[in-house]
Amino acid sequence: MAKEVKERNWEPKIVAFVCNWCTYVGADAAGTSRMQYAPNVRIIRFPCTGRIDPLFIIRAFQQGVDGVIVSGCHPGDCHYVSGNLLARRRWIVFRKFMDFIGLDLRRLHFAWVSATEGAKWAKLVNEIVEEVRSAGPAPAWAFPTNGATVLETSLPEVGLPPSPPVEMTAQIREIAKRLLGTGEVGVVVGYEMATGAREGEATPTFVNKPEDADRLVFNERCVHNLAVYLTNPLVKKFGKVGIVAKGCDIRSIVGLIQENQIKREDVSIIGVVCNGVVVNGKLAEKCVNCQVKVPHLYDHLVGDPSWAQSPSGENPLDAQIADLESLSPEERWNFWMPQFARCIRCYACRAVCPLCYCQPCIAEKHRPQWIPTSPHPHGNLAWNIIRAWHLAGRCIGCGECARACPVNIRLDLLNRKLALEVERAFGYRPGFDPSAPTPLSTYRPDDKEDFIR
Amino acid sequence: MQRKRLTSENLKRWVDALIASERRVIAPVHEAGLTVFRPIQSSDEIAPNYTKSDLPFKEWLFPPTEVILCYRIEDGEPVLEDPEVDSTETVALFLRPCDAAAISILDKVFGGDYEDEFYLTRRRRLTIVGLSCTEPQPECFCTSVGLSPTSEQGSDVLLTRIGNDFLVEALTEKGEQLLNESADLFVDAGDLTKEQVTAEAVAKMRRPEPLPNFSDTYAEIFEHPVWEEVARKCLGCGVCAYSCPTCHCYDIVDEATLFEGVRCRNWDCCAFALFTLHASGHNPRPTQAHRYRQRVLHKFAYFLQTYGQNMCVGCGRCIIKCPVGMDIYEIVQRVGEQLAKV
Numbered sequence: 001m002a003k004e005v006k007e008r009n010w011e012p013k014i015v016a017f018v019c020n021w022c023t024y025v026g027a028d029a030a031g032t033s034r035m036q037y038a039p040n041v042r043i044i045r046f047p048c049t050g051r052i053d054p055l056f057i058i059r060a061f062q063q064g065v066d067g068v069i070v071s072g073c074h075p076g077d078c079h080y081v082s083g084n085l086l087a088r089r090r091w092i093v094f095r096k097f098m099d100f101i102g103l104d105l106r107r108l109h110f111a112w113v114s115a116t117e118g119a120k121w122a123k124l125v126n127e128i129v130e131e132v133r134s135a136g137p138a139p140a141w142a143f144p145t146n147g148a149t150v151l152e153t154s155l156p157e158v159g160l161p162p163s164p165p166v167e168m169t170a171q172i173r174e175i176a177k178r179l180l181g182t183g184e185v186g187v188v189v190g191y192e193m194a195t196g197a198r199e200g201e202a203t204p205t206f207v208n209k210p211e212d213a214d215r216l217v218f219n220e221r222c223v224h225n226l227a228v229y230l231t232n233p234l235v236k237k238f239g240k241v242g243i244v245a246k247g248c249d250i251r252s253i254v255g256l257i258q259e260n261q262i263k264r265e266d267v268s269i270i271g272v273v274c275n276g277v278v279v280n281g282k283l284a285e286k287c288v289n290c291q292v293k294v295p296h297l298y299d300h301l302v303g304d305p306s307w308a309q310s311p312s313g314e315n316p317l318d319a320q321i322a323d324l325e326s327l328s329p330e331e332r333w334n335f336w337m338p339q340f341a342r343c344i345r346c347y348a349c350r351a352v353c354p355l356c357y358c359q360p361c362i363a364e365k366h367r368p369q370w371i372p373t374s375p376h377p378h379g380n381l382a383w384n385i386i387r388a389w390h391l392a393g394r395c396i397g398c399g400e401c402a403r404a405c406p407v408n409i410r411l412d413l414l415n416r417k418l419a420l421e422v423e424r425a426f427g428y429r430p431g432f433d434p435s436a437p438t439p440l441s442t443y444r445p446d447d448k449e450d451f452i453r
Numbered sequence: 454m455q456r457k458r459l460t461s462e463n464l465k466r467w468v469d470a471l472i473a474s475e476r477r478v479i480a481p482v483h484e485a486g487l488t489v490f491r492p493i494q495s496s497d498e499i500a501p502n503y504t505k506s507d508l509p510f511k512e513w514l515f516p517p518t519e520v521i522l523c524y525r526i527e528d529g530e531p532v533l534e535d536p537e538v539d540s541t542e543t544v545a546l547f548l549r550p551c552d553a554a555a556i557s558i559l560d561k562v563f564g565g566d567y568e569d570e571f572y573l574t575r576r577r578r579l580t581i582v583g584l585s586c587t588e589p590q591p592e593c594f595c596t597s598v599g600l601s602p603t604s605e606q607g608s609d610v611l612l613t614r615i616g617n618d619f620l621v622e623a624l625t626e627k628g629e630q631l632l633n634e635s636a637d638l639f640v641d642a643g644d645l646t647k648e649q650v651t652a653e654a655v656a657k658m659r660r661p662e663p664l665p666n667f668s669d670t671y672a673e674i675f676e677h678p679v680w681e682e683v684a685r686k687c688l689g690c691g692v693c694a695y696s697c698p699t700c701h702c703y704d705i706v707d708e709a710t711l712f713e714g715v716r717c718r719n720w721d722c723c724a725f726a727l728f729t730l731h732a733s734g735h736n737p738r739p740t741q742a743h744r745y746r747q748r749v750l751h752k753f754a755y756f757l758q759t760y761g762q763n764m765c766v767g768c769g770r771c772i773i774k775c776p777v778g779m780d781i782y783e784i785v786q787r788v789g790e791q792l793a794k795v
Contacts, residue, residue, distance in 0.1 A: 063710075088556035196660065197592035197769060203685050203778035224777060234685045234740055342485065342696050344508075344517050344720065352776045364727050366706075373706055374717045376517040385475050406507065406692050408486045418622035 012066045012132040014041045016125075017052045021079040022114045029118030037122035038129040038435050041069065048072065050083025054094045055386055056372055057108070057363070062141050062378050068322035069124075071111040075445065085111075085443035089426070093440070096421045099383060100324065100414075104332025111453040124453060133453050142377045149335035154324040155316050157282040160221035161220045161276030164303065169217045170270060171243055171302045171401050175211040175270055179242045185268050186238030190214070190388065191222040208238060218244065218302065223277045223284065225398040227252035227354035230262050241267050244302075246274040247292025251396035251431025252354040254297060258392075258434050263359055271295025273303030275355040279403050285316045285412065286399045296432065297313065315397075317416040324413070336384075342407040343380040345373065347403035349387060349411055355394050362386060390412035393422040393439040396431040423448075455632055457639035458622040459612070464619060468496035470635050471544050479481070480546040481506050481515055488546070488748035500792035503547065504588055505768065509698035510545055510552050514559060514575050517695075518719045521705075525679025536715075538574040544631070547584040551595045551766040553607030555698030556581060561760045563699050571718075580627045583608030585647060587654050594660040600766055602654035613647040620645045623735060657794050660782055664763070666788035667754035675746070679791040683784045684745035686777050693771035695781070699764050701726075712769045723747045753785055 011398050018024045024045045030037065049072030057068050070091065078084040091110050109128050112123045118270055176188040192205035192215040202221040206229075207213050227249050229235045245253060249273055256262045273294055276287030293308035295301060324332055347363070350356040363371045363383055371386060372379035388395075388411065395415045402412035423429055425447070426440040459467065470479045472494065481500045487507040523534040548556075556576075563572035586593075586602035595601060600746045605611050609628035612618040620642055623629045632639060641664050655661075667674070694700040703723035707714055721728060724745070729738045738744050755763035765781070772780050 098555070105499045120713035193779075195779050196783050197772045198778050198780065201778060209783050231740075232685075232688075234681060234742065257592045338485075342487075344691075346722070347725070348688075348690035348692045348776055351688035360727070369706070372479065373704065373709055374708065374719050376518050376717075379518075394501070400776070404690070404692070406696055 008147055010137055012040045012129055013064070014067040014069060014129065014132055015049065015060045015065045016041050016043045016069040016071060017046060017049075017056060017060075018043055018046050018069075018113075019079075019084070020045050020051045022073035022077060023071040023111070024367075025115035026113040026117045026121045028036045029116065030122045031118075033118050033376065035118060035122040040129045040132075041125050048080050048083035049087035050078075050080065052087060054090060055062075055382070057094075057098075058382055058385060059370070061103070061107075062382065064138070066135070066138045067109070067120065068106040069109045069111065069128055071113045071121075071124075074112040074114055077114060077274070081385050082443060084140060085445065085447070086441075088134045088447055088452070089440055089443050091452070092425045093418060093421045095451065096114065097385075097389065097392070097418055100321075100330070100417050101336050102329045104135045106131045107138060108450060108451065141381055143337050143341035147334055148338040149327065149331045151320055151335070151375060152285060153319045155285060155320070158285075158288060158316070160278060161283045161287060162276070162309075163220055164218055164272070165307065169219070170302045172216050172218055172270060172272070173213045175302070176207055176216055176242060177210040177302045179268060180210045180213065181404050183239045183317065187235060187240040188216070188242035188244070188270070189226045189235060189243035190216040190270070191218060191226075193221075193405070194215055206235065207220050208342065216244070217246075218272050220276065220278050222246070223279055225249045225354055225400045227256065228352060230256055231357045232266060241272055243267060244272060245269045245295070245298075246272055246277070247290065247439045248286060248396060248398045249354075250295050250297050251292060252398060254434045255355050255394055255396060255418070256357070258438060266436065268294070268300070269298045270300045270302060271298030271300070273305055273308050275307070279399070284399060286397050289313050289315050297434070305435065314415065315344075317413055318420070320413060321417055321420065325433065337377075337381075339409045340380040340384045341377070343375055343384060343409060344380070344407060345375045345383065346406060347408060348404040349409075351402040352400040353391070353399075355391060355396075356387075362390070380419065384414070386410065387432065388418060391415060392418040393428060394430055395419060395427075419431075455621075455639075456642040456645070457623075457630060457632060458642045458645055459619045459621045460640055461617055461619070463638040465496045467638050468499070468546065469633050470638070471546075471631075471658075473494070475542075477541045478546060479510075479543060483696075485731055490695055490730055497522060499547070500605075504590055505770070506552075507774075509555065509697055509768070509769075509770065510548055510557065511555065511698050513543070513545070514556065514572055514579065515563070515701060515703075519571060520715045521718050522716035523713075523791040524715075531696070533543050536548055538571050540574050540578055543575070543580070545579060545581045546675045546764075547612075548581055548608070549586050549768070550602060550604045550606070550608070550611070551586075551593075553581050553583040554600050554604060554766045555607070555768070557607035558699045558760075558764060560764065561762075567677045577745040580609045581607060581665075582631070582633055583611040585611060585613035585650065585654070587614060587650060587658050589654055589659075590769065591659055592772040593658060594769060595665070595767035596655055597660060597662055597782065598657050598763045598765050598767045599652060599663075602658075613650055615645060615647065615650055618645070637718075652700045662786065664753065664782065664785050665792065666748060666763075667788070667792070668756055668757040669698045670792055671750050671754040674788060674792045677791055677795070679788055679789075680746045681740070681742040682741040683696040683747050684785060687724065687725065687741045687745050687779055688777060689741050689744065690776070691720070691724055691749075692721035692774045692776065693781075694724065695720055696770040696774045698766060698768060698770070699752075701766065723751070729787045749781070749785060749788065752781075777784060
């Protein structure tokens with residue numbers, strides 16, 4: 001009975017994140033001008049839209065709001081010159097991303113409202129309240145117990161990549177011996193063949209004496225992105241690092257240089273020509289249309305560039321993304337929630353990622369606890385969304401997170417979706433230009449969008 | 454204790470009878486490309502050709518997250534409430550002997566000096582039907598830690614496939630009772646024994662060397678450089694601990710809004726830097742070498758000292774799940790070799 005009354009009397013609960021200088025004053029102007037508008041909005045004031053972290057939006061939905069408004073100064077009017085322009089870039093990508101997760105976009109709104117636009121604010125709130133009302137009460141952030149959406153598109157059968165010529169292994173050993181012998185590097189991070197239970201697989205190894213260099217190998221089993229070790233304190237203590245890197249791994253190294261995590265001169269890149277690696281017994285998805293089979297940044301080149309095959313077809317993940325996008329938001333939500341339900345918060349996705357270098361990670365910040373550490377719906381949703389989001393425009397698609405995930409969450413699809421949106425909006429692909437700014441740390445005054453009111 | 458013979462057809466009938474007995478029956482099933490333990494409604498759901506689950510059974514006794522206390526402010530006064538602990542009568546089916554032995558290890562921790570009511574409430578209502586291993590996997594090393602593919606530790610009933618039939622051994626009162634309820638499905642075991650099956654399975658183990666015991670000697674290698682050599686590759690994630698059937702460390706967090714909250718107990722892992730980080734900023738285990746040493750010595754020294762047993766059952770999950778191929782069997786052997794040289 002009480003529940004029925006509650007449902008009948010349901011009113012949309014909306015949170016507005018607004019900037020101090022424009023929209024807050026605009027909303028105030030609406031009030032002092034005695035304009036009447038829907039009372040469903042609670043305003044939270046920020047110094048600038050640039051301070052409105054998408055995590056706040058996630059938190060608001062987790063706390064049970066039905067809709068969110070984000071609003072600030074018009075482009076050109078920012079009190080801090082460019083905060084709103086930086087924010088705009090984030091919104092362009094984040095909105096698409098939340099749509100991909102399955103958030104009904106009738107619940108998420110962005111606007112420019114200046115200090116004098118009290119009337120615009122009142123009209124905006126009225127419109128948005130009706131839109132949120134039409135979407136109904138927000139679904140609980142809980143894991144559905146049945147009815148998981150299954151993707152119709154499966155990943156294509158791609159067979160195995162060709163084995164790299166054995167001379168490449170000899171070349172790597174030769175280079176490592178020379179680098180270690182002359183003292184140019186303190187350690188070479190490369191691959192060796194595993195023994196024991198994982199015989200037949202390659203595994204990361206660290207060679208710090210020339211006589212040990214004969215352990216090093218290169219073949220199609222060398223899946224790991226070794227760039228993750230460039231920020232590892234136990235590796236850094238050797239001084240300059242030599243690293244065996246495939247094209248994809250080199251893109252991560254470019255990211256680390258771009259973000260000032262390593263200096264170009266502190267790493268000696270032994271770039272290897274690569275025609276793909278084996279994950280789960282077949283060619284890895286990322287290798288199908290790889291554009292960097294021949295390394296694009298290196299100090300030593302291993303292998304013959306003419307051996308590299310030309311890239312073919314599309315990224316196989318794109319078909320699955322298109323499949324998901326053809327579904328309703330609710331169906332997408334029911335695809336992702338069961339995925340996230342499996343997460344046990346082992347953070348293997350974070351540990352293997354060369355670009356997840358933050359110390360501490362946002363998931364470890366607990367004053368306040370932005371991301372609940374518990375593997376329950378709120379915690380897992382926030383973690384998986386924010387992990388992917390923090391890699392927007394930075395992830396080079398090495399796929400290590402998805403490979404490392406012990407419970408098969410499709411982290412590769414999340415990362416790929418963000419990469420597609422960043423490329424579509426800003427024409428940017430990460431991992432090529434060490435001197436370029438990352439796309440979400442910069443802006444253009446004429447960045448295009450069609451959803452900010 | 455009873456020793457019985459059960460045909461494959463009757464095994465199916467037995468499982469369905471257990472489900473019909475209003476118990477919750479948890480068995481290995483295929484889900485999203487994984488083999489995991491889930492409640493089943495029919496014997497048909499059980500994963501065919503099951504060797505070992507991806508995640509161990511422990512989540513049903515020691516869940517990844519669990520509310521241990523609820524509180525709220527009511528009329529200005531704090532109100533504390535104990536959460537209800539799931540006390541469904543449960544049968545766990547087809548745990549491999551390594552996984553069953555792991556539960557006997559967890560029992561020592563959660564039922565030791567401090568009796569953990571959350572764990573024990575579930576544990577008292579759990580009956581474990583083990584299934585002997587006939588196909589050890591490449592990563593398996595149970596015989597190196599004092600167990601065997603057919604060991605009985607932890608099981609209430611142990612099934613061993615012999616030809617088309619199963620040898621059914623009741624090992625505890627709980628197990629006896631379970632068999633008595635469906636007595637008509639079993640026939641006397643006669644001269645059926647698992648000796649040959651055990652010998653065949655042991656012969657298939659690829660890693661037969663016993664692992665060293667560091668309980669009296671670890672002080673000699675505590676500061677040895679070998680720890681850094683083996684741990685350099687470790688990326689500090691929690692896959693090993695979370696896929697381990699014996700790892701039991703947890704973190705306690707409060708999750709609250711203004712007027713109500715819960716206290717949760719969540720899995721934690723010694724590989725995380727945060728595991729030992731002090732509020733002051735000091736970390737007594739500052740590098741992955743210190744953290745990995747803790748993992749090895751907890752399993753092969755400290756636990757032995759306290760409970761007289763390894764805290765490792767040789768299931769090898771940590772080895773196959775590790776994204777960079779850390780192999781605890783090889784690492785422990787390597788540390789042992791270094792110790793011999795000290």
